[in-house]
Amino acid sequence: MIKNKKVKHILRKGIKEISHYVFFPKNRIGAEKIISVYWFVILIIIAGAVVAMVSLFYGSPYDVRVTEANIMINQVSNCLSQSGELNKNLFISENSEKKFNENFNLLEECNLIFETKFENAVGEYFLEAEFYDLNNERLFSISEGNSNLKTDCKIAEGEKKYKRLSKCVDREFYSLDSENQAYKINILSVVRKTEKNVK
Amino acid sequence: MLNKIFNKRGQASESMTWIAATLIIIVLLGISIYAASLLSKLKIIDYETEERTQDIIMEESLFSYFSIKDSDVQSKIFKSLEKMNQEEKFYEDFNSKFQQIKFNLEKNEK
Amino acid sequence: MKIKKRGKTLFTSSSFFTKSERGEILVENVLFIVLNIIFISILILFLFKQGSGAALLEQTYSKQIALMIDSAKPVMEIKLNMEKAQKITEKNKIDFNQVVSITGNVVNVKLSQKTGYEYSFFNDVEVKAFPETNSQNEYTGVYIFTINKNGQ
Known part of the structure; x- marks a missing residue:
């Protein structure tokens, strides 16, 4: 017989709890159901992340504007100068004086076409050729296309890079006229085409 | 002994494990998505870095x-x-x- | 012989009637693993399908052709291997003849009935594109581009 009141109290409480434990046994079924739902949530998160990665990578188009600008410069340089000699149509003789031809049309002479049938095409190209002497003094310049694109080149030189800006490429080379006088020619080519090259 | 039967610490630690695992998965997926966005920038075809035979x-x-x-x-x-x-x-x-x-x-x- | 309380745990029925330690393969676990494998394989298939998709190929081919025409000069003939495009057109039941069309200075590459990708070029030339055929009149997967001066 247990006489100690404290021990009696503890035993009574224990028996109540044990009987409760026997009739309402705790098992892991409830926990497992929650875990399986959780597992599906994890799978959905992973699937969503994979779809996001795929759309991020394959959704962005290839940007070929730099290549296009370089090809344009090559074509124009070939048209302005061949084997180190400037195109004769660049010069006119006025009063027995040799001058640069102001009416030299870059598009016609170099077989270029800047217009397209696309609806939103608002001048996708800009082309400029500048002629300098060997003391870096500018003598002459010709340009074709959308001149507003030239400002994009100055913005692009800054620290922050803006994706939707036009791509600018400028290159220089030397050439001679028929009198063996040397000129430095700087060609700037700007390609906009952001709809087809930037997401 | 009764404390051992009704000890709920095991249950709590299981959910903590899942929370930690979820956070790790989300962080790793975030890194993968960032890597995919960086890779998409490789789609800029650079004329200069391609091997050229003629200039x-x-x-x-x-x-x-x-x-x-x-x-x-x-x-x-x-x-x-x-x-x-x-x-x-x-x-x-x-x-x-x-x-x-x-x-x-x-x-x-x- | 009196068995001590401590020793009792050692000498139970399990000592004399050893239970087999082989675990049973639960159907639930197998199903769980199989479902996970199916899920991962679906994801991987989705990834590969996106990589070789018609939309991506249309874009790459149209830009490649436009840049090729930009670099060309009259009179030139250029052959481009488009076998990948040929395989996709066979699946989508499109004639290989209709894949590349050039209108003015715009190249259009179409690999399925509904889609298509256009890209313009700046070279003022006349371009004609047609697929190459062998002696048996079958497409070889190569497209021929002839570049002439505009107006010729």
Whole structure:
């Protein structure tokens, strides 16, 4: 017989709890159901992340504007100068004086076409050729296309890079006229085409 | 002993494990998505880094250099071309092309 | 012989009637693993399908052709291997003849009935594109581009 009141109290409480434990046994079924739902949530998160990665990578188009600008410069340089000699149509003789031809049309002479049938095409190209002497003094310049694109080149030189800006490429080379006088020619080519090259 | 039966610490630690695992998965997926966005920037086709066999602009300059008769003008242009080469403005090897054109011209003269 | 309380745990029925330690393969676990494998394989298939998709190929081909025409000069003939496009057109039941069309200075590459990708070029030349055929009149997967001066 247990006489100690404290021990009696503890035993009574224990028996109540044990009987409760026997009739309402705790098992892991409830926990497992929650875990399986959780597992599906994890799978959905992973699937969503994979779809996001795929759309991020394959959704962005290839940007070929730099290549296009370089090809344009090559074509124009070939048209302005061949084997180190400037195109004769660049010069006119006025009063027995040799001058640069102001009416030299870059598009016609170099077989270029800047217009397209696309609806939103608002001048996708800009082309400029500048002629300098060997003391870096500018003598002459010709340009074709959308001149507003030239400002994009100055913005692009800054620290922050803006994706939707036009791509600018400028290159220089030397050439001679028929009198063996040397000129430095700087060609700037700007390609906009952001709809087809930037997401 | 009764405390051991009704100890709920095991249950709590299980959910903590899941929370930690979820956070790790989300962080890893975030890194993967960022990596995918970085990879998409590789889609910018860079003309300069592609291997080129010819640089028309550089060759035009070299042809005009060899056509100049005035030696002062020639040296001025050569200095400028060397400077451009150092600034990596050419897409082809300047020195080898220079030597090649020089060799061909000397061969033709003979 | 009196068995001590401590020792009792050692000498239970399990000592004399050893239970087999082989675990049973639960159907639930197998199903769980199989479902996970199916999920991962679906994801991987989705990835590969996106990579070789018609939309991406249309874009790459149209830009490649436009840049090729930009670099060309009259009179030139250029052959481009488009076998990948040929395989996709066979699946989508499109005639290989209709894949590339050039109108003015715009290149259009179409690999399925509904889609198509256009890209313009700046070279003012006349371009004609047609697929190459062998002696048996079958497409070889190569497209021929002839470049002439405009107006010729």
